[in-house]
Amino acid sequence: MKKLNPDFGFGTLSIHAGQEPDPTTGAIITPIFQTSTFVQPKVAEPIDGYDYARVKNPTCVALEGNFAALEKAKHGIVFSSGLAAIEAVIKCFSAGEHIICEENTYGGVTRLFTKVLSKLGLEFSFVDTRDLNKIQEALQPNTRLIHVETPTNPMMRICDLKAIADMAKDNGTLLMVDNTFASPYNQQPLTLGADITVHSSTKYLNGHSDIIGGLLAVNDSDLADQIRFVRKSTGGVPGPMDAWLCLRGTKTLHVRMERHNQNGLAVAQYLENHKAIHQVIYPGLTSHPQYELIKKQMSGFSGMVSLDLGSPHAARQFAESTRIFQLAESLGGVESLISIPALQTHASVPPELRERMGVTEGLVRLSVGIEDIQDLIEDIEQALP
Numbered sequence: 172m173k174k175l176n177p178d179f180g181f182g183t184l185s186i187h188a189g190q191e192p193d194p195t196t197g198a199i200i201t202p203i204f205q206t207s208t209f210v211q212p213k214v215a216e217p218i219d220g221y222d223y224a225r226v227k228n229p230t231c232v233a234l235e236g237n238f239a240a241l242e243k244a245k246h247g248i249v250f251s252s253g254l255a256a257i258e259a260v261i262k263c264f265s266a267g268e269h270i271i272c273e274e275n276t277y278g279g280v281t282r283l284f285t286k287v288l289s290k291l292g293l294e295f296s297f298v299d300t301r302d303l304n305k306i307q308e309a310l311q312p313n314t315r316l317i318h319v320e321t322p323t324n325p326m327m328r329i330c331d332l333k334a335i336a337d338m339a340k341d342n343g344t345l346l347m348v349d350n351t352f353a354s355p356y357n358q359q360p361l362t363l364g365a366d367i368t369v370h371s372s373t374k375y376l377n378g379h380s381d382i383i384g385g386l387l388a389v390n391d392s393d394l395a396d397q398i399r400f401v402r403k404s405t406g407g408v409p410g411p412m413d414a415w416l417c418l419r420g421t422k423t424l425h426v427r428m429e430r431h432n433q434n435g436l437a438v439a440q441y442l443e444n445h446k447a448i449h450q451v452i453y454p455g456l457t458s459h460p461q462y463e464l465i466k467k468q469m470s471g472f473s474g475m476v477s478l479d480l481g482s483p484h485a486a487r488q489f490a491e492s493t494r495i496f497q498l499a500e501s502l503g504g505v506e507s508l509i510s511i512p513a514l515q516t517h518a519s520v521p522p523e524l525r526e527r528m529g530v531t532e533g534l535v536r537l538s539v540g541i542e543d544i545q546d547l548i549e550d551i552e553q554a555l556p
Contacts, residue, residue, distance in 0.1 A: 177240065181356060182425040189236025189247075190418070201233040203415045226403050230411040234386075234418050238376070241355040241421065242368050244388035246395040248402065249414060253351065253371030254279055255407030256385035258288070260316070260347060260367060262401045263394075266292025269314045273300040273330065275323040275528050276349070278517035286519075297524075300330040301461070303338065310342050320349040321358075321468075325477045325512040325536040326529055327452040329461040332468055336364025345394075351375070351503070356428040357471040361390060374503030375473070377420035378427050382413040427505065430541040431474035437544050438537065438551065439476045447555045449533075450479040474539035475502060477512075483532035485556045486511055490535055492554035495546060502538035507547060510536050 175188050190201045206228075209221040221227050235247035250256040257280060261270065272284060274297040284295045298305040300319045317339050321330045332348060339346040347367040348360035354375040360368045370376055372384035385407075389395045402408060409417075432455075439453035451458075454465045455472030465472070480486045489509075490498055496509040500516055510516060513525055513532045520530065539547065 175240065177243070181241065184240045185237075185424050186422050188240030189233045189238070201230055201415065201418060203411050204229045205411055224411070225406055225408050228408075228411050228414070230418075231409060231414040234414045234421075237418060237421055238355075238370075238372075238386050239388055241424070242350075242388035243359050243362050244368070244390055245392065246387075246389045248387040248389065248395065248398055249372075249409050250385035250387070250402065251407045251409045251413075252383050253277075253349075253369060253373065253385040254283055256369050256387050257318070257347075257349075258283060259398050259401045259405065259407060260369070260387070261288055261293065262405065263397045264293060264315050267294070267313060269294040269296065269311050271296050271298060271300075271306060271309045271314060271317045273319045273321075273323060273328070274298055274524065275326050275328050275530070276318070276320050277324045278512075278519045280318075280349075281517075282519040299328070300335065301328055303331070303334055306335060306338060310338075310344070314342065314344050316345045316347055318347045318349070320352065322352045322454050322473075322475065324352060324516070325475075325534065327352075327454055327459070327475070327477055329454065329459075329465050329468075331464055332360055332363040332365060336366075339366070340364070352475050353469060353473055354424065354428055354503075356424055357432070357473055358469045361388060363468060366391065366394065372417050373501065375428065375431070376424065376503075377417045378424065378503060378505060379416070379420055380501065380504035380506065382409075382416045384409050384413050384417055427541060428471060428473070431503075431539065432471040434541060434544050434547060435472060435474035435476055435539045438539050438547060441548050441551070442476065442478050445555065447480065447485070448478050449481040452477040452479075474537075476537040476539060478535050478537070479529070479531070480533050480535060480556070486533045486535050488556050489554050493550050494553070495542060495550040496537065496554075502536075504538070505541050507540035507542060508538040510538075512536050 211217045231249045239247035296309045345366040348365045351371045368388040370386045372386045436455045443451045496507045
């Protein structure tokens with residue numbers, strides 16, 4: 172495979188990294204290797220390590236190379252979902268070891284940690300990672316990982332990645348960053364000192380709402396080998412069709428994110444001046460309390476906007492009255508979506524924690540797509556109570 176210059180622009184890497192024309196036919200697009208196994212010329216001597224598709228598949232390998240380039244990483248590792256990717260990292264640890272997690276993480280992560288992995292003897296602490304003192308207080312001699320989201324889902328909290336990375340290194344602890352909301356176009360956590368970046372590739376990376384997938388970016392080769400061993404042993408791999416669709420998505424990531432960034436900011440600015448809205452939370456607004464930090468570690472602000480309508484009735488009425496914004500869970504696709512996190516994506520989070528973080532039934536989350544901005548604003552206007 173031709174080695175691309177890692178200093179090429181993001182758009183060039185999006186289109187070409189990890190791929191080259193098929194050597195047999197010259198096909199410009201990576202083939203879908205829809206196979207479960209590979210013929211070996213001699214016993215236990217597979218060609219280039221391809222013996223069984225749960226371990227390695229050429230379509231998945233192409234996606235891994237592409238994603239690694241976008242995150243400025245040495246290794247990309249594909250999974251069947253974002254949760255499967257996070258689970259594989261945690262399963263590198265042992266019973267009795269401790270993980271610190273951002274409290275305003277995706278509800279499925281909270282459920283995975285508290286309802287599933289805690290039964291295996293792993294210990295979890297949930298803290299507000301905006302506050303470095305709280306992270307320091309939560310650190311224990313057996314802490315192995317700090318897991319953060321930035322921006323968080325759905326409160327758009329921002330944590331200082333470089334400061335946390337320094338703290339993690341001083342304490343011999345890994346830092347994993349869920350970069351799903353930002354995308355590698357807007358933020359590259361490994362360049363700020365993180366050890367692992369995780370994505371639900373279902374979202375911005377794929378961008379077309381037609382797969383479920385996950386990806387990890389890692390620089391440390393030994394850590395990558397550990398994670399790949401867990402993946403091989405537990406089986407959380409994507410099918411080649413899903414990997415191929417995600418590759419198709421990353422080819423346009425740079426142009427899609429430009430539009431998501433533009434539309435997200437325009438919608439947030441419009442909402443901030445609307446009398447029906449109690450609060451708008453968007454990283455690109457100067458009213459965001461961490462705006463100065465955001466400008467240091469993000470180059471764009473994506474299409475995720477949260478707004479507080481003040482009451483469950485108003486939020487439900489709004490969510491059920493939009494015409495272009497579709498009422499659905501998930502995010503990051505070309506189409507605009509609307510949801511009420513307290514009743515949907517974060518319903519599994521304990522109610523008292525939701526309330527304390529501000530994830531009330533009056534909070535609405537928008538995933539602003541790439542439609543014409545005037546149509547989106549008119550849709551919001553006609554739906555607001």
